[in-house]
Amino acid sequence: MIEFRGVNKWFGPLHVLKDITLSVEPREVVVVCGPSGSGKSTLIRCINGLETINDGDLVVDGQHVGDRATNMTQLRTEIGFVFQQFNLYPHKTALENVALAPIHVRKIPRAEAKSAGRELLAKVGLADKFDAYPAELSGGQQQRVAIARSLCMRPKIMLFDEPTSALDPEMISEVLDVMVAVAEESMTMMVVTHEMGFARKVAKRVVFIDAGAIVETGTPEEFFSHPRTERSRAFLSKILRH
Amino acid sequence: MIWQQLHSLIGSYPLALRGLGMTVVLSLISLALGTLIGFALGVLRAGDSRTLSGVIGAWVDLIRGTPFLVQIFLIFFILPELGVELDAFTAGIIGLTNLASCFICEIVVAGIRAVPTGQVEAALASGLSRWQRMRQVVLPQAMRVVLPPLVGQYVLLIKDSSVVSAIGLTDLTRVGWLVVQRVPNGLLVFALVGLAYFIVCYPLILLASRLEKRLGAAHAEVQL
Numbered sequence: 074m075i076e077f078r079g080v081n082k083w084f085g086p087l088h089v090l091k092d093i094t095l096s097v098e099p100r101e102v103v104v105v106c107g108p109s110g111s112g113k114s115t116l117i118r119c120i121n122g123l124e125t126i127n128d129g130d131l132v133v134d135g136q137h138v139g140d141r142a143t144n145m146t147q148l149r150t151e152i153g154f155v156f157q158q159f160n161l162y163p164h165k166t167a168l169e170n171v172a173l174a175p176i177h178v179r180k181i182p183r184a185e186a187k188s189a190g191r192e193l194l195a196k197v198g199l200a201d202k203f204d205a206y207p208a209e210l211s212g213g214q215q216q217r218v219a220i221a222r223s224l225c226m227r228p229k230i231m232l233f234d235e236p237t238s239a240l241d242p243e244m245i246s247e248v249l250d251v252m253v254a255v256a257e258e259s260m261t262m263m264v265v266t267h268e269m270g271f272a273r274k275v276a277k278r279v280v281f282i283d284a285g286a287i288v289e290t291g292t293p294e295e296f297f298s299h300p301r302t303e304r305s306r307a308f309l310s311k312i313l314r315h
Numbered sequence: 316m317i318w319q320q321l322h323s324l325i326g327s328y329p330l331a332l333r334g335l336g337m338t339v340v341l342s343l344i345s346l347a348l349g350t351l352i353g354f355a356l357g358v359l360r361a362g363d364s365r366t367l368s369g370v371i372g373a374w375v376d377l378i379r380g381t382p383f384l385v386q387i388f389l390i391f392f393i394l395p396e397l398g399v400e401l402d403a404f405t406a407g408i409i410g411l412t413n414l415a416s417c418f419i420c421e422i423v424v425a426g427i428r429a430v431p432t433g434q435v436e437a438a439l440a441s442g443l444s445r446w447q448r449m450r451q452v453v454l455p456q457a458m459r460v461v462l463p464p465l466v467g468q469y470v471l472l473i474k475d476s477s478v479v480s481a482i483g484l485t486d487l488t489r490v491g492w493l494v495v496q497r498v499p500n501g502l503l504v505f506a507l508v509g510l511a512y513f514i515v516c517y518p519l520i521l522l523a524s525r526l527e528k529r530l531g532a533a534h535a536e537v538q539l
Contacts, residue, residue, distance in 0.1 A: 123436055150442035160437035164455045173451060174441035226441065 074099045074230060074261045075120055080129035082115060089115050091286040093129070099229075100259040104272040104293070107282035108308055113265045114157075116282065117232045120263070121145075121152045134229055150178055153223025157235040159215040161207040167194060167218045168203040171225045179226065186225070193221040197251045213244030220251055231255060233264040267312050269297055281305045323498045324507070327490075334490030335511055341486060342473045342515075345408050349415025349472070350465075356416055357423025358449055371420065378417040383478050386410050391482045407479035415472050422464050426457035459530055466523040470516045477512070487511050 075097040082090035089112045097103050105113045118124040120133055122145045131138040136148050161170050171190035175181045181189070194203060197217040207215050216236055223231060233252065237245045249271050256262055256275035266272070272279055272293045279296040281289040281304075289296065289305045300306045360371045378386065391406040401409070430453050438448040480489035491508040495501050 121440055123439065146442055146444055149440055152440070154437075154440035156433060156437065156440075158433055160431075160433040162434065162437070162452055162456075174443060177447050177451060178442045178444075222441070 074101070074134060075263065076130075076132045077116075078130040078132070080119065080126050080131055082112075082119065082124065082127050089285050090119070090126070091284070093287060095280060095287060095290075097261060097263060099261050101277050102256045102260075102262040102264070102275045103278050103280060104276040105263060105265045105280045105282060106267055106272075106308075107288075111282045112285040113282050114234050117234055117263050117265055120230075120232055121149050121154055123154075150174075150226055151229045153220075153226060153228040153231040155216070155219050155223055155231070155233045155236045157239050159207070159212070159219045159239070161215055161218055161222070163207050166204045166206055167199060167210070167221075170207070170218055171222045174222070175225050190221070190225055193225050194218065196254075197221050198247070211244060212240045213247045216240065216244075216248045217251055220248070220255065224255065230261045230263070233262070233266065235265050237266065237268060269293070269312075273297065281308065283308070317500075320498050320500050320503065324494070324503070327494045327497065330485075330490055330493065331487075331507075331511070334485055334487040335515075337484060337486040338473070338476055338488075338512075339515065341404075341407055341411060341479065341484070342469075342476050345411035345415055345476070346469055346472060348408075348412040349419055352412065352416040353419025354423050356420035357427065358454075360420060361424050361427040362445075375417040375420055378414060379421075383410070383414055383475050384481060386414065387478055387482055403479070403482045403484045406482060407476075407484050411472065411476055411479065414475065415468075418468050418472070419465065422461055422468060423457070425464075426459075426461035427453055429460045430456045463523050463527040463530055466519055466526060470519045470523070473516055473519075474512060 075095075077093045077095045080090055080093040081088070093116065105116060107113045115124050119126050119131060120138065122138055126139055133148060134151055136143045138145070138148070161167075162173070165173065168187060168190050171193060172183075172186040175186040175189065176183055179186075191200075191203060194200060197220060199214060199217055199221070202210060202214060202218075205214075207218070210218065220236075236252065237248050240248060245268070249268060252262075252264070252271065253275055262275075264271070264276070276293050278290060279293050280287055281296065281300075281302075283304050289300065289302050291301070295301075296305065297309065300309055356371050356375075360368050360375075362368065387406065387410045390410050391401065391403065394401060394406075434452055434456060435448060438452040443451060476486060477488040480486050480492065483489070485493075487508050491505050495504045498504060
């Protein structure tokens with residue numbers, strides 16, 4: 074479903090992705106973790122073309138990302154993306170946020186898109202917030218709207234870029250619960266997160282990245298309990314200490 | 316003496332109305348056209364094409380960096396030399412519309428650039444096309460930043476329209492010049508001309524400051 078083949082990326086002189094080779098199967102949930110600045114966000118932002126790759130090949134849903142022949146706008150409709158900072162449209166209500174792309178991109182009739190939107194918002198526990206504006210919602214609620222917004226496009230792949238990092242601690246679990254529910258519906262998912270509980274529960278694999286390169290890959294059990302490399306042990310000791 | 320002057324002034328009111336009408340019509344048409352063109356230029360200038368953005372930028376700088384009087388003269392006196400005959404009204408509309416477009420373009424660009432990149436990324440990630448991103452996500456948010464200076468710019472442009480009297484259009488300012496030949500009291504006549512401009516502009520000034528306050532309130536509300 075997602076395949077990196079020798080992908081490299083530079084920001085000017087900075088080599089942010091180093092020869093990444095990684096493949097994600099359909100319906101697989103992969104968690105990506107690593108220290109800040111390791112390139113994990115850049116890695117998943119490449120998948121829907123928010124960042125461009127400089128070298129190598131990246132195939133998503135059978136299409137070559139960055140290839141001139143690939144219609145990225147079309148490909149993006151198949152990929153949901155959840156941002157760390159939610160990025161809800163502040164001038165639109167929760168329901169309008171969710172229904173916008175289905176109406177304008179998928180050309181689904183307004184009423185139908187809105188009823189699908191209501192259903193999804195109810196599913197993420199926001200049945201009473203259809204008409205609320207983002208500024209009236211808590212961080213956790215905003216992030217759940219953002220997840221519903223992505224799901225409403227019925228994507229084949231869901232990408233999460235540190236979805237709980239901007240949240241107050243008491244709101245993290247409400248967002249993780251929604252993500253677990255999405256994973257359990259056999260969605261192909263790539264999630265950048267340090268939430269180990271989530272990783273243990275739904276991830277098939279954990280990918281550890283440091284300084285732009287994949288250092289270690291393994292099942293959550295292997296990775297968290299028996300990390301093989303010195304760098305992953307050092308990283309885990311830091312995030313586990315608290 | 317003063318009574319005689321006032322009497323004579325009152326007798327000039329049809330001319331004054333004509334002048335006021337000309338100023339208002341000229342301003343309305345060129346502001347409407349200028350807003351449309353200015354938004355289009357702004358969207359293009361903030362777009363991906365560097366060439367297009369550069370060309371528009373150069374034109375805007377050129378227009379902003381030269382006196383409007385000179386521009387009007389060029390349009391009215393020089394274009395006919397090149398075989399483009401224009402009546403004064405058309406020349407006035409073209410000159411003022413061009414000026415308005417350029418100033419409004421810069422205001423729109425600033426508004427578009429004030430929209431956080433995360434918004435554009437969210438719209439991109441949802442698969443919205445370039446135009447849809449503009450229409451649905453970027454412009455509505457840019458409008459909050461654009462509106463107050465836009466209305467302020469309208470006021471400046473209405474006042475700039477007085478320059479067209481130089482090519483013989485009978486607007487408020489030219490009516491002043493005509494009347495003052497009959498009523499030799501420049502202070503009184505031009506005070507009235509000024510008052511007429513003020514009456515046209517003041518509602519817009521009020522609107523601009525109200526919009527500014529609303530914008531401030533809205534920003535406070537969005538703070539996370």
